[in-house]
Amino acid sequence: MVNLDGRVVLVTGASRGIGAASARAFAKAGALVGVMARNRSAVDDLAAEIGGFAFSGDIARAGDMEDAVAKVCHRFGRLDVLVNNAGVIGPIAGLAEADVDDWGQAIDVNLKGVFHGMRAALPVMRAQGGGTILAVGSGAAHNPQQGWSAYCASKAGAWMLTRALDHEARGDGIRAISLSPGTVATDMQDSIRRSGVNPVSQLDWSVHIPPEWPARALVWLCGPDGDEFLGAEVSLRDETIRRRVGLAA
Template identity: 80%
Template sequence: MVDLDGKVVLVTGASRGIGAAAALAFAEAGATVGVMARNQDGVRDLAARIGGIALAGDVARAGDMERAVAAMGDRWGRLDVLVNNAGVIGPMADIASADPTVWGQAIDINLKGVFHGMRAVLPMMRAQGGGTVLTVGSGAAHAPREGWSAYCASKAGAWMLTRALDHEARAQGIRAISLSPGTVATDMQAAIRQSGINPISQLDWSVHIPPEWPARALVWLCGPGGDAFLGDEVSLRDETIRRRLGLAA
């Protein structure tokens, strides 16, 4: 286990799924954790459980992200890790029938939300001599899926943002890494299954990994193990990575 004692972490989309599991994993590793969701009530109990802070905000709004980062700095004087986790899958529809407003909302959250997070943390991280920005990516960034045009496009953009951040800021001590977790047993995956829109929706539930696996990987990437993946993407489909993390095959 990576020792993160004394480190301060902010996790977006922390009310459930990978975000909630990540908050617990970071706290277990010794970090102080801020948990952010659009509804503060959704993360209040989690924050109390881990001794952190509950933050209300929408990553799609630059000002909300800036205020969340400022709150972390005001409370603890630093921010060592940002986990860009907030994301949505919809609209699950082909391009011809997709609702333009809902399509745009996916871009606002999955892509612009990552940009807003990166932009908000850079001044503080640069001033303190460095930090780690982890973005929860997806295999959908690299291959089109039926009915997922917004999700695929936004995740592809987020992957490029990780590469761009590494290109611009590695010299200032900023560690930018993307994690592609594969299919995870979360509420999002349940919605995908219900849609029946593409082959992923037909997968047996037993093949999906638990959210604790990507949570564990996110913590690991904050340690020396992550140094080999700066500006890159780590896939939990990779059996070598799973073995390094001590996860079941």
């Protein structure tokens, strides 16, 4: 188990799903954890549970991410890990039918939100000599799915942001890694199932992994084993990776 005693971590999209499980996993590893999402009461409850601190905010707004990073630094004097986890699946619609504003909102959250997080964290991490910026990626970045043009395009862009960050900032001690979790049993996957639109929606619920698995993988990537994946995307579908993280196959 990676020891993150005293490390300061900020997790976006921590009101439920993978983000909430990650916040718990980072706290268990000893980190001081900031949790952010739009649902204030959910992040307040989680912060109380794990002894962390909560911020309500919208990652689609650059100022909200700047505020969250500034508040973490004000309180703890540093930021060691940013987990760019928050994301949305919708709009689930064909290219010709998708609502223009909804489509743009997915880009604002899944792509620009990740940029906003990186942009806010980078100066702090550079000044302190380094840090880790993780993204929760998706196989959808590499393979189109019916009705998911906004999700696939935004995740493809976010994957390139991880590569760009690694390219620009590895020399400053910035560790940029993307984790592609496979399918995970969360509210997002439930929305996909209810849409009935493509093969992912038809999957039996039992094939989805629990959110605790990507959570543990994200913690693992903050340890020395993560160093071989800088600028890369780690797939949790890979049995070798699962074993290295310590997950049941």
